[in-house]
Amino acid sequence: MKKELDITQKMDGLLDSIRSIILKARKNIAKSINSELIATYWEIGKLIIDVESSSKFDHKSSRQLILNLSSQLTKELGSGFSRANLFNMRKFYSEYPNVQTLSGQLSWSHYCELLIIEDKQKRAFYEKETENSTWSVRELKRQIDSSLFERLLLSKGNANKETVNKLARKGQELAKPDDVFKDPYVFEFLGIPENKPILEKDLELRLIRHIEDFLLELGKGFMFVGSQQRVTINNTHHYVDMVFYNKILKSYILIELKTRKLKISDAGQLNTYLNYYKTEINDVNDNPPIGIIICAEKDEIGAEYILGGYENNVFASRFTYVLPNKDELIKELEIAMKDE
Secondary structure (H helix, E strand, O other): OHHHHHHHHHHHHHHHHHHHHHHHHHHHHHHHHHHHHHHHHHHHHHHHHHHHHHHOOOHHHHHHHHHHHHHHHHHHHOOOOOHHHHHHHHHHHHHOOOHHHOOOOOOHHHHHHHHOOOOHHHHHHHHHHHHHHOOOHHHHHHHHHOOHHHHHHHHOOOOOHHHHHHHHHHOOOOOOHHHHOOOOEEOHHHOOOOOOOOOHHHHHHHHHHOHHHHHHHHOOOEEEEEEEEEEEEOOEEEEEEEEEEEOOOOEEEEEEEEEEEOOHHHHHHHHHHHHHHHHHHOOOOOOOOEEEEEEEEOOHHHHHHHHOOOOOEEEEEEEEOOOOOHHHHHHHHHHHHHOO
């Protein structure tokens, strides 16, 4: 019996070791294949542009060259050489002429999404964020569609050339409480029609069911603690709608959901919960908690008076069920940049 137990224990340990080796090898192989693929496509793009340049091809001739290449390469080598893909390879080299600047963490599919973005600083931001947050292609596409770059700049309230350059160089940095804040939050993944009335409880339940999408929208470093977290003061129970912890800021993030316009009482309620967490829940190494009221509507002047004067960090942001209009956001950002 003892021998059988010993064999089982050894077997389990051996299985864990072998499994670890195989998974590591597979990861390294996938990474190596991806690096080779990226380098190959970059080289193809370079060859195309070199021929176009040396032959002094005009736009029409360059297009015809790629069409002919696509037809012949597909016939000889199979899929992967569609006209669209060859145009992407050409643009890939054009936008990244230094192969050393390419990231080994990004796949070709990532780069194809990034190449759609013409603004170089905006593209650099999404590239850096994809690396930092290890976004899948689906997650990258969703963040681009939801205009994360513009929303972050406008949320700061002081959009200027320096903030644009900083986002492009480093991506989103979480160094202080208001860095976690966005306005608006986009909940298009819930599939709720615009302007459809919904109870706060139902909104909360839907966000929990789509917690992975919600975490992506909240940003980097967020971990879900729970919903309806109890706060007991003088034997009276109160409940925080949703509680998260941000491991970068080392802070609890308390979120209150309001499917109506921001009210004066909302800030006082959330500030009470923040005081409780600061006193009763925080560990020695935790920073002060942060509160966010996510509401259907708010006006900037009213929000300024409602949220001002608190010792705690209390923010209010709108939410929407539809992806924001990119053109309108870009116009809004351009106006903010002109007014700097």
